Amino acid sequence: MKTYLPSPPLQPFIQLYRIIESRDEKVNRVLPDTTPAIAFRFKGQLRYIEGEQPAITLPASVISGLRNTVRLINYQPDTAAIIVQFKVAGAAAFFKTPLHELFGHSVSLDHFVNRQQLTDLEEQLSVAASDAQRVLLLDNFLLAQLRFPKQDELVLHALHQIHAANGDVNMKALATAHFISQDAFEKRFRKVMGTTPKQMASIIRMRAVLQQPPADRNLTRLALDAGYFDQAHFNRSFKQFTGLTPTAFFQAPSFW
Numbered sequence: 001m002k003t004y005l006p007s008p009p010l011q012p013f014i015q016l017y018r019i020i021e022s023r024d025e026k027v028n029r030v031l032p033d034t035t036p037a038i039a040f041r042f043k044g045q046l047r048y049i050e051g052e053q054p055a056i057t058l059p060a061s062v063i064s065g066l067r068n069t070v071r072l073i074n075y076q077p078d079t080a081a082i083i084v085q086f087k088v089a090g091a092a093a094f095f096k097t098p099l100h101e102l103f104g105h106s107v108s109l110d111h112f113v114n115r116q117q118l119t120d121l122e123e124q125l126s127v128a129a130s131d132a133q134r135v136l137l138l139d140n141f142l143l144a145q146l147r148f149p150k151q152d153e154l155v156l157h158a159l160h161q162i163h164a165a166n167g168d169v170n171m172k173a174l175a176t177a178h179f180i181s182q183d184a185f186e187k188r189f190r191k192v193m194g195t196t197p198k199q200m201a202s203i204i205r206m207r208a209v210l211q212q213p214p215a216d217r218n219l220t221r222l223a224l225d226a227g228y229f230d231q232a233h234f235n236r237s238f239k240q241f242t243g244l245t246p247t248a249f250f251q252a253p254s255f256w
Contacts (some may be wrong), residue, residue, distance in 0.1 A: 002131060007139045013090030013146070017039075017138060018083040021049050022075035030071040031210070032203050032241060035086040036099060038063045038109060042125040042134065044079025048106060049074070060122045061109040064193045065102025068203060070243035081223045082134055084142070089156055090231055092192045094145045097192030113145065121231055142194070154178055155192045158185070162197065167205030206241045209247075219246050 001021075006014040015035075020028070027049065036168030038047070040061050047055040049072040075081075091099060096241070097110050110118050121141050129135045158178055162169050174197065175185035189197045209226050216222075235246060240250050 002173060004135045010139060010142055013087055013093045015085045015087045017135055018085060021080040023078060025077050026075050028073045032068050034203055035088060036065050036091045036102060038084040040125055045076040046079060046081060047074040048073050058106040061118055062106050065099060067104045068199060069240050075211040077142040081120050088159060089151055089192050093148045096190040100190035103195050117138060134142055150190050155189050162201050162226055165209040169201055169202040181191050217250055
């Protein structure tokens with residue numbers, strides 16, 4: 001796995017590009033995050049695994065909205081993809097469609113981008129001589145898609161407060177602090193962030209739990225400190241988020 005920075009004009013909106021290559025078949029456990037992502041497969045096949053359902057082959061270019069459950073991505077042998085990891089609220093600068101409509105879904109990018117432009121990019125990525133060349137191709141493509149460079153400062157400030165409280169925030173009080181009704185605040189937040197403030201807070205809360213150092217991983221204390229009303233509630237939420245029990249997850253040698 002390699003990471004690259006986007007060009008300076010894109011850096012306010014995109015954190016990095018991540019190139020993942022797999023010689024052998026593998027399954028990546030992708031945990032819920034606070035931003036959507038786009039994956040451009042330029043070699044091999046990617047499949048989405050969900051429960052006991054047959055694996056679904058993903059399109060060459062796919063956008064994934066926020067979700068509150070783990071995502072299992074199967075890389076077939078000799079597969080490679082470049083992932084666009086947006087910054088907070090960054091994806092909204094590229095798409096007219098309200099991002100909350102993508103919550104829990106992964107769909108072909110041609111629902112949002114001209115099909116011919118996308119086909120041209122996919123072909124160019126597949127024949128590019130180097131990763132640096134692929135990054136340049138992706139930079140040029142995304143610069144052409146940039147529509148709304150101005151970011152919503154109210155939503156960004158509210159999100160900062162949710163992060164500062166590790167997700168333990170009263171949404172009505174948060175809206176009031178920003179001199180806006182709760183209904184208007186939630187609509188504005190959904191459009192920019194791709195999910196409701198409450199759902200975002202739950203993602204931030206669980207990610208804060210996962211970042212606890214090993215010495216602090218007493219599960220009962222973790223659950224109470226994070227605001228879960230009992231251990232059973234915490235265990236259910238944790239397994240939905242990671243696909244594993246807390247004990248199994250923290251004992252694993254690595255995770256995504």
